[in-house]
Amino acid sequence: MYALSLEKVSKHYGRLTALDNIDLKVKPNTIFGLLGSNGAGKTTMISCITGTEHKDDGKIKVFGKDIDKQTQESKFQIGVVPQEFNFSIFEKVKDIIIWQAGYYGKSSNEVKERLNFLLHELNLYDKRNQPARNLSGGMKRRLMIARALIHKPKLLFLDEPTAGVDVDLRAQTWKFIEKLKKEEKMTIFLTTHYLEEAEQMCDEIAIIKSGKILKSASKKSLLNELESEVFTVKTNKPIKIESKAIKFYQTTKGQTEVEVSKSTKLSAVFELAHKKQVEIYDIRPKTNQLERLYLQLNQ
Amino acid sequence: MKNLQFKIYKTLVKKEVTRFTRIWTQTILPPIINQSLYFIIFGQFIGSQIANIQGLSYMQFLVPGLLMMGMINASYSNVVSSFFGSKFQRSIEEILVAPVSKTTMIFGFISGGILRGLLVGALIYLVSLFFTQFQVYSIMQVILFSILTASAFALAGLINGIYAKKFDDISIIPTFVLTPLTYFGGVFYALESLPEFWVALSKFNPIVYMIDGFRAGFYNINYFQNSTNLTVLIVLNIALFALAYKLIQKVTRA
Numbered sequence: 001m002y003a004l005s006l007e008k009v010s011k012h013y014g015r016l017t018a019l020d021n022i023d024l025k026v027k028p029n030t031i032f033g034l035l036g037s038n039g040a041g042k043t044t045m046i047s048c049i050t051g052t053e054h055k056d057d058g059k060i061k062v063f064g065k066d067i068d069k070q071t072q073e074s075k076f077q078i079g080v081v082p083q084e085f086n087f088s089i090f091e092k093v094k095d096i097i098i099w100q101a102g103y104y105g106k107s108s109n110e111v112k113e114r115l116n117f118l119l120h121e122l123n124l125y126d127k128r129n130q131p132a133r134n135l136s137g138g139m140k141r142r143l144m145i146a147r148a149l150i151h152k153p154k155l156l157f158l159d160e161p162t163a164g165v166d167v168d169l170r171a172q173t174w175k176f177i178e179k180l181k182k183e184e185k186m187t188i189f190l191t192t193h194y195l196e197e198a199e200q201m202c203d204e205i206a207i208i209k210s211g212k213i214l215k216s217a218s219k220k221s222l223l224n225e226l227e228s229e230v231f232t233v234k235t236n237k238p239i240k241i242e243s244k245a246i247k248f249y250q251t252t253k254g255q256t257e258v259e260v261s262k263s264t265k266l267s268a269v270f271e272l273a274h275k276k277q278v279e280i281y282d283i284r285p286k287t288n289q290l291e292r293l294y295l296q297l298n299q
Numbered sequence: 300m301k302n303l304q305f306k307i308y309k310t311l312v313k314k315e316v317t318r319f320t321r322i323w324t325q326t327i328l329p330p331i332i333n334q335s336l337y338f339i340i341f342g343q344f345i346g347s348q349i350a351n352i353q354g355l356s357y358m359q360f361l362v363p364g365l366l367m368m369g370m371i372n373a374s375y376s377n378v379v380s381s382f383f384g385s386k387f388q389r390s391i392e393e394i395l396v397a398p399v400s401k402t403t404m405i406f407g408f409i410s411g412g413i414l415r416g417l418l419v420g421a422l423i424y425l426v427s428l429f430f431t432q433f434q435v436y437s438i439m440q441v442i443l444f445s446i447l448t449a450s451a452f453a454l455a456g457l458i459n460g461i462y463a464k465k466f467d468d469i470s471i472i473p474t475f476v477l478t479p480l481t482y483f484g485g486v487f488y489a490l491e492s493l494p495e496f497w498v499a500l501s502k503f504n505p506i507v508y509m510i511d512g513f514r515a516g517f518y519n520i521n522y523f524q525n526s527t528n529l530t531v532l533i534v535l536n537i538a539l540f541a542l543a544y545k546l547i548q549k550v551t552r553a
Contacts, residue, residue, distance in 0.1 A: 087388070
């Protein structure tokens, strides 16, 4: 059974087609990344699944539960962290989370342990009795994560969870997301602009453009689709070679990179450099291969 | 699932009560001060120069109408501001993503409005005891009319809240509809004292029936039959609930 399946889902805003016959499947206990530029349809898709928007057509199932026929059962499986802050800033941090538990039929006593766990995990415990307006941007985002997790959902939606978040907090957030996947067997559905992060974190990736899914596959098979691979290299002197199979070039940051076609052995890179009397000290695969694929597909 | 919806309902009500009691200086205090001013100016200063109405002093006559006026405003403004506020802050999404049914959502919001209306009504009643003495003819009738009136205006507030897109939209109805209807609803005068034209026109104003029935609960004097007053209130509640139920589908799927 899939954690999430979409069949021919469409959504229109007047003449604008936000989602165009979307078919998508997400396996349980995976981190699924939905990538796309602004206005591609990422947030609309999450809104249609989670109930803040009505889809026009199609079928959506969450762990086999049809969101139209088994609405309440399907909603129990879902937790949502939206892109924008959506809580009352006048309420106390712990109250915001406790009210949310109440919307799933759970009393404050029933969720006491879970509440404390989440407040500690997300470094909000000291702020629990403060109104949400006193929190920093990063804390507000963590509050939304805690709120989304209070009822122990099986499928967590994170819409741009690290947008506008500093490096430390971003790292903490990803660590926590990995922990949820590992320890709570949670399925994570996220959207992000940071393709490098998606490449590191996601097991499955889909790319959406103008409301259409361009690609949806495992990260490995998606990256295999690239006809070449890029490596960052350290050399004793600058090198610039352009051949069909191997291309050495300098990036705008002054870094040397080499693009090697899939059919070429890596040893050929060393041989070519040696011929040009250039010594390679270090060679490592570039991490943002996904960005290249993304840009290729979006062209 | 019924048990679940009841638990969710309790959360919604608790949240609403917490909200309006937290900001009591904006929600509870103003109507009490307003109505106290009415008691002093209309009841004491002007009322002392007005002849008895249906055997009651003008102050005694005023009390039920002013109580009703306070309850109407409190129940309406509680729901419209709470619902629109949650739309504006997008905290309504907390409810939309959860397994909250349409019926639970409606009852949750309007119960908050009803409770604020009843609390305001009870406090104005206590204040009125400083100005005049009276006996309540039928406490059941007073409670019944209070609840049905508060629920009708809480539902109307919810409908306004669903429609409202900006802050202006939540003040238009209270200013241009609710206030005139209340003032022409028989708070300050007996229907018998009006010319025929105004009596005929007043019959289209639902607040007239509410105040008439409510006043009858205090003094056992009424213009319309109790059954007529009650029927108007029940029909109004059903119609407003049906409309709210239809409209809330725009914002929720459950």
